[in-house]
Amino acid sequence: MRSKQGTNDGPKTNEALLSASGLTKRFGGLTAVNDVDFRLPKGQIRCLIGPNGAGKSTFLKLLTGFHTPTDGTIYYKGEDITSSHPHIRAKSGISFKFQKLSTYQDLTVEQNLRIPTQLYTDGDQLDEHIDELLELVELTDKRSMPVTNLSHGEQQWLEIAMTMGVEPELLLLDEPTAGMTIDETEKTAGLVRDLIDEDVTVLIVEHDINFVRGISDMVTVMHNGQIFAEGSVEEIVTHEGVKKIYLGKSVEGD
Numbered sequence: 001m002r003s004k005q006g007t008n009d010g011p012k013t014n015e016a017l018l019s020a021s022g023l024t025k026r027f028g029g030l031t032a033v034n035d036v037d038f039r040l041p042k043g044q045i046r047c048l049i050g051p052n053g054a055g056k057s058t059f060l061k062l063l064t065g066f067h068t069p070t071d072g073t074i075y076y077k078g079e080d081i082t083s084s085h086p087h088i089r090a091k092s093g094i095s096f097k098f099q100k101l102s103t104y105q106d107l108t109v110e111q112n113l114r115i116p117t118q119l120y121t122d123g124d125q126l127d128e129h130i131d132e133l134l135e136l137v138e139l140t141d142k143r144s145m146p147v148t149n150l151s152h153g154e155q156q157w158l159e160i161a162m163t164m165g166v167e168p169e170l171l172l173l174d175e176p177t178a179g180m181t182i183d184e185t186e187k188t189a190g191l192v193r194d195l196i197d198e199d200v201t202v203l204i205v206e207h208d209i210n211f212v213r214g215i216s217d218m219v220t221v222m223h224n225g226q227i228f229a230e231g232s233v234e235e236i237v238t239h240e241g242v243k244k245i246y247l248g249k250s251v252e253g254d
């Protein structure tokens with residue numbers, strides 16, 4: 001297993017799409033993210049796991065620009081983006097989905113999908129692009145339905161389609177399977193795997209170890225605001241230190 005400072009060779013390429021150096025976020029006296037060095041190769045699906053309060057969501061919000069770091073630097077495609085606004089990061093290819101649903105409940109599936117997609121797609125290609133996205137998340141037959149009538153899983157898939165509407169190179173997802181049934185979780189794993197065919201690099205904060213097992217090229221474990229371990233799923237689920245930080249709970253799944 002690689003150490004925190006080790007070289008992170010992705011399965012497809014060694015080129016880092018995103019990296020962070022010494023990234024730190026303090027809220028008053030609490031250090032939520034503590035001196036994190038991180039490297040995400042292009043084309044990889046990386047899952048970020050760790051116990052509650054480990055700093056995962058805060059780390060993701062630093063990468064999106066929704067939190068300003070107390071210290072440290074973030075690079076995207078080799079450029080320092082530490083001070084750039086979330087909107088600028090989105091324009092440069094970083095798309096994100098937070099835990100909280102951000103759809104308009106009274107609008108239809110298609111209307112919601114059009115909102116982000118039309119900003120990034122030429123007018124004459126917009127309809128085709130919307131059709132592709134609906135197909136990708138298997139919501140074609142629900143395109144005219146108000147979002148409020150969708151199941152929880154379907155709403156999450158719509159949001160994933162919305163993040164894809166901006167044609168991202170990097171997708172950051174915070175617990176996309178939260179509240180899903182086992183079947184919905186499995187379908188989400190398939191959907192995320194399909195994204196890689198679209199040449200998207202993905203970083204996912206996730207608690208469901210079966211989901212993590214099914215999709216990860218590599219897993220990063222956070223604990224107390226720091227990167228505690230990094231490795232393949234098998235290395236992580238058999239890691240004694242990782243087992244301990246979950247306070248005896250199994251991370252091996254069923």
Ligand SMILES: Nc1ncnc2c1ncn2[C@@H]1O[C@H](COP(=O)(O)OP(=O)(O)OP(=O)(O)O)[C@@H](O)[C@H]1O
Pocket residue numbers: 027030031032050051052053054055056057058059
């Ligand atoms: N805006 C904030 N103001 C103050 N403290 C915060 C803020 N956001 C997060 N924290 C604190 O930072 C620490 C890390 O929180 P964070 O949500 O990043 O953890 P997490 O690993 O995502 O947890 P979970 O798995 O439960 O979502 C926690 O102690 C949390 O209470």
